Amino acid sequence: MGTSVYLFSGGQLRRKDNTLVFESPDGTKYLPVENIQEIYLFGEVDLTKSLLEFCSQKEILLHIFNSEYEYYMGTFYPREHLNAGHVTVKQVEYYLDPQRRLDLARRFVEGAARNMLQVLKYYRNRGKKVEGHLERIQELEGKIPETAEVPALMALEGNIREQYYRAFDAIVLQEDFQFDRRTRRPPENHLNTLISFGNSLLYSAVLRETYKTHLDPRIGYLHTSNYRRFSLNLDVAEIFKPILVDRLIFTVLGKKMITRRDFDAKLEGIYLKESGRKVFVSEWERRLGTTIRHRSIGREVSYRRLIRLELYKVEKHVVEGEEYRPFVAQW
Amino acid sequence: MEDEIRINGTLVWYYTFCPREAWLMSRQMTPDEDDENVVIGRFLHENRQPRGRKEVEVGHSKLDVVRRDSGTLVVTEVKKSRHSLKGARMQVLFYLIELRKRGIEAEGELVVPEERKVERVVLTQEDRVKIEQTVEELRALLRRATPPPPKRIPACKRCAYGEYCWA
Numbered sequence: 176m177g178t179s180v181y182l183f184s185g186g187q188l189r190r191k192d193n194t195l196v197f198e199s200p201d202g203t204k205y206l207p208v209e210n211i212q213e214i215y216l217f218g219e220v221d222l223t224k225s226l227l228e229f230c231s232q233k234e235i236l237l238h239i240f241n242s243e244y245e246y247y248m249g250t251f252y253p254r255e256h257l258n259a260g261h262v263t264v265k266q267v268e269y270y271l272d273p274q275r276r277l278d279l280a281r282r283f284v285e286g287a288a289r290n291m292l293q294v295l296k297y298y299r300n301r302g303k304k305v306e307g308h309l310e311r312i313q314e315l316e317g318k319i320p321e322t323a324e325v326p327a328l329m330a331l332e333g334n335i336r337e338q339y340y341r342a343f344d345a346i347v348l349q350e351d352f353q354f355d356r357r358t359r360r361p362p363e364n365h366l367n368t369l370i371s372f373g374n375s376l377l378y379s380a381v382l383r384e385t386y387k388t389h390l391d392p393r394i395g396y397l398h399t400s401n402y403r404r405f406s407l408n409l410d411v412a413e414i415f416k417p418i419l420v421d422r423l424i425f426t427v428l429g430k431k432m433i434t435r436r437d438f439d440a441k442l443e444g445i446y447l448k449e450s451g452r453k454v455f456v457s458e459w460e461r462r463l464g465t466t467i468r469h470r471s472i473g474r475e476v477s478y479r480r481l482i483r484l485e486l487y488k489v490e491k492h493v494v495e496g497e498e499y500r501p502f503v504a505q506w
Numbered sequence: 507m508e509d510e511i512r513i514n515g516t517l518v519w520y521y522t523f524c525p526r527e528a529w530l531m532s533r534q535m536t537p538d539e540d541d542e543n544v545v546i547g548r549f550l551h552e553n554r555q556p557r558g559r560k561e562v563e564v565g566h567s568k569l570d571v572v573r574r575d576s577g578t579l580v581v582t583e584v585k586k587s588r589h590s591l592k593g594a595r596m597q598v599l600f601y602l603i604e605l606r607k608r609g610i611e612a613e614g615e616l617v618v619p620e621e622r623k624v625e626r627v628v629l630t631q632e633d634r635v636k637i638e639q640t641v642e643e644l645r646a647l648l649r650r651a652t653p654p655p656p657k658r659i660p661a662c663k664r665c666a667y668g669e670y671c672w673a
């Protein structure tokens with residue numbers, strides 16, 4: 176299985192014969208291309224067309240972040256290599272049929288809500304005051320089947336998430352990391368910055384796994400396919416945000432691995448500095464590599480693998496009509 | 507739809523293990539390419555043509571053939587282990603029938619390089635009936651809009667669809 180490379184500083188990424196070379200003020204780094212599956216570019220990096228060609232040929236994804244504000248800009252997604260027309264046709268069929276699309280979209284929201292509840296229950300059992308939020312989410316969750324259209328479902332999902340984020344203050348209990356309200360571009364406070372950064376890493380990870388299936392990441396169900404380049408990864412990411420991103424945030428804040436000093440306030444918002452990004456990313460990699468016992472597969476699988484399995488389930492839903500049941504964390 | 511179903515030897519081979527696998531393959535739903543067994547299979551495929559062998563297309567299949575000094579045409583099929591020989595035999599028999607339909611008499615052989623094993627395959631009347639029956643079943647299976655659901659069988663353990671099927 177391929178690895179991920181994170182390039183934090185600025186520099187030049189070039190192809191040199193059969194390797195990738197990253198030249199930066201910190202020195203020259205050779206990257207063993209046979210193993211790399213994706214590269215994250217955070218700094219101001221110069222790329223050439225021949226490099227892109229090389230990445231395409233080696234099936235390497237490039238995730239590009241704005242170098243000043245480090246928000247996610249996009250992914251260079253090499254030409255599809257596992258093409259199965261039949262799967263694409265089925266994916267589109269489900270997208271075009273309003274009932275079937277809504278049904279799938281509801282499953283993503285349902286899975287997201289269930290995982291949020293798991294996270295909150297865990298903290299409730301450790302004495303955090305999240306009971307009220309928990310109950311309200313349960314109430315809202317009950318309305319998922321009543322939604323008649325995707326936009327209404329999206330709105331409901333927004334309400335659920337809002338309740339959920341409000342519980343963060345009771346979990347984090349730090350003056351420096353109050354939630355206030357969700358702001359995205361740009362994030363206007365420290366907690367929002369962490370959420371945005373973590374979510375971007377997750378979107379990219381799901382995209383990378385999608386590349387290894389027959390699914391077309393442009394066709395999503397909850398997130399509309401109209402104007403976004405990729406949307407299926409956003410759908411599937413909903414399931415994993417609470418378990419992967421939010422838990423990580425609680426860890427790095429709880430252990431004070433990231434503090435206010437790791438941020439920069441700029442004209443347009445609050446940003447994580449390189450020090451903070453490095454900590455976050457190394458925790459992220461650790462988390463993705465963590466394994467859990469998978470009952471039907473019959474062995475331990477990593478969270479990264481679990482993302483792939485989730486995509487397989489979506490593929491089976493559209494191709495075989497086998498109902499997709501989202502992964503729900505056990506604790 | 508009818509004539510879009512292209513039966514080839516590889517599908518016959520998959521079918522003998524697991525009908526579901528044959529269906530998935532027929533829709534180009536190739537399995538997980540990180541899977542070790544797929545890597546070995548690809549390696550064998552890329553490295554299996556010693557001198558004097560030729561890949562020829564017959565119907566929808568690609569066959570490895572050699573011509574012996576005696577003048578006999580021999581279809582060879584290389585597999586990575588003895589486990590798969592029963593299925594491989596079906597596959598070769600299928601090729602022999604395809605060739606005979608085109609007026610070509612040939613023999614087959616199964617090769618397991620790692621075990622230095624070579625087995626001869628000759629088409630009998632009995633085989634013929636059996637293969638034709640199998641191909642009919644396979645055709646019916648592939649006509650279905652969805653694959654049969656996964657069933658736990660011994661082959662699952664080494665199958666590259668494992669994670670897809672059991673996720």
Ligand code: SF4
Nearest residue numbers: 524527656662665671
């Ligand atoms: S995992 Fe088992 S059921 Fe699935 S295709 Fe392979 S052999 Fe068939």
